Amino acid sequence: MRASQYFIPTMKEAPAEAEVPSHIYLLRAGYIRKLAAGIYEYLPLGLRVLRKIENIIRKHMDEAGALEVLLPILTPSELWQETGRWEVYGKELFRIQDRKGRWFALGPTHEETITDLVRKNIRSYKDLPKNFYQIQTKFRDEARPRYGLIRGREFLMKDAYSFDVSEEMAVKSYEIMKETYHKIFSELGLDFLMVEADVGAIGGKYSHEFVVKAANGEAHIVYCEKCGYAANVEAAKYEFELDKLPPEEPKPLEKVHTPGVSSVEEVAKFLGVDPKKIVKTLVYILDDGSAIAVLIRGDRELNETKLINYFNVLDAHLASSEELEKLGIVEGFVGPIGLDIPVYADISVKDLHNFVVGANEKDYHYINVNIPRDFEPVEFVDFSTAREGDPCPVCKSPLKETTGLEVGHIFLLGTKYSEAMKAYFVDKDGREKPIIMGCYGIGVSRLMAAAVEQNHDENGIIWPENIAPFKLQILALNTKDKNVMDVAEDIYQKAKSKGIEVLFDDRDMSPGAKFKDADLIGIPYRIVVGRGVKNRKVEFQKRANNEKIEIEIEKIDELLDKLV
RNA sequence: CGGAGCGUAGCUCAGGCGGUAGAGCACUGGCAUGGGGGGCCAGAGGUCGGCGGUUCGAGUCCGCUCGCUCCGACCA
Structure with missing residues (x-):
């Protein structure tokens, strides 16, 4: 992609509304724009990152045997009445009426919808187990949207729901998702923690949160360095x-x-x-x-x-x-x-x-x-909030406390929804039983912010390689110099033909501006074509440390092959 | 939802005494330049969030309203 033909509206100054690094840099570097409080537009660069995150999630969910579906965003109020959540969900539920006055909710989550689908189409133990997932925009009328993509009113989420014939099988499904989540967050390149969590309003037997360590996180967790115990302070047992x-x-x-x-x-x-x-x-x-x-x-x-x-x-x-x-x-x-x-x-x-x-x-x-x-x-x-220094409930050594961003949450639901909505199956013994459910969420758009919270410096974003919008950026420093442009163009073509995702900054701008933009945008690898071409040399840099290595133009193929 | 603050150019902000609107950056054209947002010249860009009131006259004062942000409550 040529920067001259692309759309990366960078900003020199941070908008006054942005407070946290992910919000500031995603706005400044031209990844997102705000339309209203908690509602964001994804620009081409931002969408590329979002798609990469989605695809990593999709790959691992598919491998785990989950089946992708796409459920409606508009969900009839009757379903919500059945589980009582039309009232319970309160003001957070976006509600709209159609022309005839029938009420709908813009889906904030889809337990009701998926349970309805399953009860209408699954009759026998032979049809189970099943795990359905989707990647979809969710709506929650948050009392206080904040921190850009971290807490929005409209956001992208991966939600999955497992259906099993027994508690034992459901636990298996749950464990598979737990493993899958570990794979997903590892591949995304994030420093995360799985913690014991409270089930909250969603209900269920037990749950785990996946938390990306971040200074601005809203999740408070305690963890034990010795034995690996980790829990949300809301859920941590107090070892009095x-x-x-x-x-x-x-x-x-x-x-x-x-x-x-x-x-x-x-x-x-x-x-x-x-x-x-x-x-x-x-x-x-x-x-x-x-x-x-x-x-x-x-x-x-x-x-x-x-x-x-x-x-x-x-x-x-x-x-x-x-x-x-x-x-x-x-x-x-x-x-x-x-x-x-x-x-x-x-x-x-x-x-x-x-x-x-x-x-x-x-x-x-x-x-x-x-x-x-x-x-x-x-x-x-036990009503106490756990805190740093408390004895670990497992091994008794002092707990540490940290903050993080909740990017994933898995629940073993049990029969809360299947009983309320009469989602039954006929078991081997010929008896009708409620399906045992689990649900599993990942905040896709929040992950984009979490990645930036965890990977930035004072100049901008430093994307983990697997979710960077491009892998390589080529800076042509002097667009008036034919030599520079020829060399840069050549490297660009070569990189493209090797299948490297490359952004070519061919814009007619001062070198300083290009460097600043490049740092802001945060593409992992950079080739700088400038005055060195006189000596048949270009520079290779990693965004993470900005160290410059001179490379002879003749050896560029070798370098590009390493990036493939 | 409770508390606080802010809405003036695309962004950051000044003006605030009531007298018809400003800067820097960004943008357009030109010139010079070409290794960290650099320089010079010229230009375009605003119903000062909206509605109403006071006034000869309102960006400025008053009332209402909408939006945004922060703290808290809330939050799969």
Whole structure:
């Protein structure tokens, strides 16, 4: 491709709206443009990258025996009603009406659609297992689209759904996808981690996330360098046994005056005690409107995902000042003693002695509180958010914490959708049973951003070879010099004939501008044709380190052969 | 959805006292140049997000509205 005939609108300055490297460079280097918040156009260069990512995914999915389909983007509301997600999905679901008033959703995911297809066409155990996948644009009306391609309202996704006759077989399908995902992300050239994850609203038995390590990532993960354990902090088990304080003899319960002192830090300072001996009492309102209290040690953070899972609700939120007032609870001095809503405790509170809690009375705390003498929680549950330094649940060595971008997520769904939608098959024994499902997603467009987050420097993008829009870029520095142009043209033709994807910068521009553009665009290999042609030499560079190697023009074939 | 901020040329931004619109870069033509966004000359480009109000007069003041961004909540 000749740059003079191509379309690479580069920008010298970053648009003010872009904050993170992938967003800045993809805009500046002419890969994407924004149409509206969270909605992007892919320019020729951007589409090439997207297609490369798609094809790598497609290759491995096909090899794994998955069957590609293309489902409609417009999905009838009736399907969503069947699983209850027409309501549950909430405002994130883009909804539209046809001329007759019938409601549709722009597909944010396709469990309902694929399950409908399967229930209508699969009857027997002989038809199973099956794994269907598609690569398609998805729509989610995100409350807050951000970071360019990382969180968009319209984005490209690979979604796959497996259907099996038994849990055992479903686990097999799941394991195959797990392996396939490892192959895909490795071939994409990314530094990634597979972590144990929470199943979230999609439901199911268990799930794993594939996370690309990135400073700007939204996924918080803990991992163990020693044994390889890795989990999203939402899912990581908290190994409290190793984090306990030494036992103490119970002292008499005492109510103390603590005027205007309510936060853990304040109380710790005021009473001169370790924050670990202060217990926070958090009041949560569950989605059925009921209130519960959760106790957690002062140095720990509550994990709402664990809370929501434990209570098996769709939503829970910390009670507001108004809600506390309605319940007759004193904000800032809440405590378990004498509280008339159910009290649950995080395991960090177990075996804690002589601790401090609010006294449910303005400006008072209890000290030397002990369980079960002074109160008894309904149950001790793991509600803690895992963090750096916590003992690894597998091998007990201290966990590390990092952030990353979730680019893949696999779930063993079980029968949540097949039962709701009556997707049954007849088994060998002649009985009708629900199909066991799994679902597997990869954020294709997000991967493009993730690759840039992980591979850039201060001058621009440095594409991993397998997803670079072109492999080789030729810079002709002086287009007025016939020698330079002849040599460059010759190399260009040779590269093309060898099947190398090559971008030839033949534009009449200053050398500096060409170098800057080339760095921004980030094509892995570069041949610079300039003043060296006088001595029959050109330069070969790698974008990754920009080191220059002089090559004799006569030896160019050899070099190109290495790039094939 | 709660909080904050911003909408002036393609991009980054200035102007803000109310008096009819600016810079740099990019773009077009020309000249010189040719190894890291370099130089000179000439040019084109704007209903100052929209609607309404105040005023003799609004980019500037007021109200509403739309859009965008950030923090948070949310988020297969």
